[in-house]
Amino acid sequence: MISNLKKIHFVGICGTGMGATAILMKEKGHVISGSDSGAYDPMKTYLESNGIDFAKEYSPQNIPEDVDMIVLGGSRNTLNDTNPEVAKARSLDVPVRSYADVLGDILKLRSTITCVGSYGKSSTTALMAHCLLNSGIDAGYMFGAVCPNMPSASMGNSEFFVIEGDEYPAGIHDSCAKFLYYNAHDVLLTSAVHDHVNIYKTHSEYLEPFRSLINGLPHDGFIVANFDEQHARKLAEDYSAKKQGRTIFYSLDNSDADYYANGIEYGEKTMFDLYRRGEKITTLVTSMLGAHSVENIVGVSAMLLEKKLVSAEQLRSGVMTFSGLQRRLDKKTHKSQIAVYEGFGTSYDKARSSISAIKLHFPDKRLFILFEPHTFSWRDPNMKHWYEDAFCEAEQMFLYRPPVFNKTHNQLSAEDIKGILEKSGVLTTIVGPGDAEKIANQLTEDCILLMLTSGNMGGLVESVPRLLDDKS
Numbered sequence: 001m002i003s004n005l006k007k008i009h010f011v012g013i014c015g016t017g018m019g020a021t022a023i024l025m026k027e028k029g030h031v032i033s034g035s036d037s038g039a040y041d042p043m044k045t046y047l048e049s050n051g052i053d054f055a056k057e058y059s060p061q062n063i064p065e066d067v068d069m070i071v072l073g074g075s076r077n078t079l080n081d082t083n084p085e086v087a088k089a090r091s092l093d094v095p096v097r098s099y100a101d102v103l104g105d106i107l108k109l110r111s112t113i114t115c116v117g118s119y120g121k122s123s124t125t126a127l128m129a130h131c132l133l134n135s136g137i138d139a140g141y142m143f144g145a146v147c148p149n150m151p152s153a154s155m156g157n158s159e160f161f162v163i164e165g166d167e168y169p170a171g172i173h174d175s176c177a178k179f180l181y182y183n184a185h186d187v188l189l190t191s192a193v194h195d196h197v198n199i200y201k202t203h204s205e206y207l208e209p210f211r212s213l214i215n216g217l218p219h220d221g222f223i224v225a226n227f228d229e230q231h232a233r234k235l236a237e238d239y240s241a242k243k244q245g246r247t248i249f250y251s252l253d254n255s256d257a258d259y260y261a262n263g264i265e266y267g268e269k270t271m272f273d274l275y276r277r278g279e280k281i282t283t284l285v286t287s288m289l290g291a292h293s294v295e296n297i298v299g300v301s302a303m304l305l306e307k308k309l310v311s312a313e314q315l316r317s318g319v320m321t322f323s324g325l326q327r328r329l330d331k332k333t334h335k336s337q338i339a340v341y342e343g344f345g346t347s348y349d350k351a352r353s354s355i356s357a358i359k360l361h362f363p364d365k366r367l368f369i370l371f372e373p374h375t376f377s378w379r380d381p382n383m384k385h386w387y388e389d390a391f392c393e394a395e396q397m398f399l400y401r402p403p404v405f406n407k408t409h410n411q412l413s414a415e416d417i418k419g420i421l422e423k424s425g426v427l428t429t430i431v432g433p434g435d436a437e438k439i440a441n442q443l444t445e446d447c448i449l450l451m452l453t454s455g456n457m458g459g460l461v462e463s464v465p466r467l468l469d470d471k472s
Contacts, residue, residue: 002105005068010034012073013054016144019043020153021099027155035062042146042326060088070096074171098170104181110161114182117190119350120296125164128300131318135310146326167209177209185221188303192231195347198376214239222246224303227257250302252295259302261294282312288324290357332465335472337445340465345452346375348386358450365448372400372453379411387420397428400457433458440467
């Protein structure tokens with residue numbers, strides 16, 4: 001049993017799920033060590049602020065001699081068997097497990113609400129956990145992001161545990177989707193748009209783990225599914241038809257769903273009425289940007305209200321006091337008249353939701369985008385059609401030269417991507433880590449800059465906003 005193990009070592013500790021799991025293990029009293037190479041914020045600083053120090057390069061010497069268990073991250077690029085620290089870990093007579101497998105043990109005795117989908121899962125998990133805590137329920141939770149309101153993970157003392165469920169395989173030797181380990185009692189399904197194309201070659205393959213998750217729910221569990229996203233809706237409808245399982249649909253503004261928003265007023269504070277089956281429940285106010293944020297709030301509201309975990313007034317208070325996640329359209333400039341926001345750019349749909357939110361809230365601003373195709377999907381030649389309209393509202397693109405993590409895969413180059421973008425009518429400049437001044441000099445007060453990546457673009461994520469603030 002994990003509770004009998006004292007020292008746990010995390011290889012690849014700065015992965016978002018890995019870091020959050022390490023915090024949970026530390027909270028349970030385990031002695032945590034770890035390593036990561038090329039670690040960057042926000043998880044790097046977040047771990048250190050939680051008293052977890054780690055080696056900044058991989059080496060067999062990082063593993064304590066008296067280690068009791070090793071948790072191995074799932075990166076196929078750096079944590080394969082050619083990594084000397086991984087090789088050492090596998091040679092020892094101690095368990096080597098994925099963080100998803102470890103979490104499965106922790107969650108066996110909890111009533112787990114699992115938030116899943118190709119987008120929105122971190123935000124919905126964090127918001128749901130915040131609303132529960134704000135209402136006096138000491139729920140456990142874990143999400144793979146950094147939130148100003150709260151830590152990324154906590155064991156909690158109540159029966160409830162809210163967790164972000166990732167469909168990505170648990171490890172390089174474990175093809176099981178991470179969320180299948182979590183013993184889900186209820187599921188919030190935001191979306192099921194084809195993602196992780198390097199792993200799931202077809203959309204049908206991508207949907208299989210979601211079907212397994214839903215079909216494994218207990219008889220008293222249920223799904224809250226996004227009515228507006230066709231694949232999520234179909235999965236939920238199939239579940240309902242085959243198992244007579246309980247399904248609740250939510251929508252941004254479609255009154256055919258069980259829960260939906262009405263009278264949305266977008267602004268610095270966005271306000272809308274929450275409806276349930278034609279009846280107004282309450283008025284909600286949020287500081288988060290974008291229609292997708294309203295949609296996420298409605299989904300979380302549906303889960304919490306259907307499970308009778310919060311009252312309408314408690315929900316209103318929780319939503320109002322939640323400030324969102326880092327890298328999910330949080331503002332990066334503080335003094336500059338040129339606003340810079342950072343969004344999470346791992347897929348087409350995530351990029352589009354960020355761009356749509358910026359245009360919705362700042363319709364009169366000229367949109368400049370600094371983008372890094374950090375995930376393989378953006379570099380996959382089979383997905384090059386994403387570029388044909390993903391950034392069509394941008395007046396100027398700054399394209400950070402993409403990394404090449406695995407040279408065995410055929411990948412689009414920066415020049416390839418630039419060609420596709422400019423053919424679609426978007427002026428594009430290829431940039432590198434030393435080009436903060438070059439980018440800042442092209443921005444004026446009638447502009448807004450949106451940064452999209454899941455990396456740190458060689459430090460540009462920090463240096464560009466800092467340079468703009470310093471010039472103010």
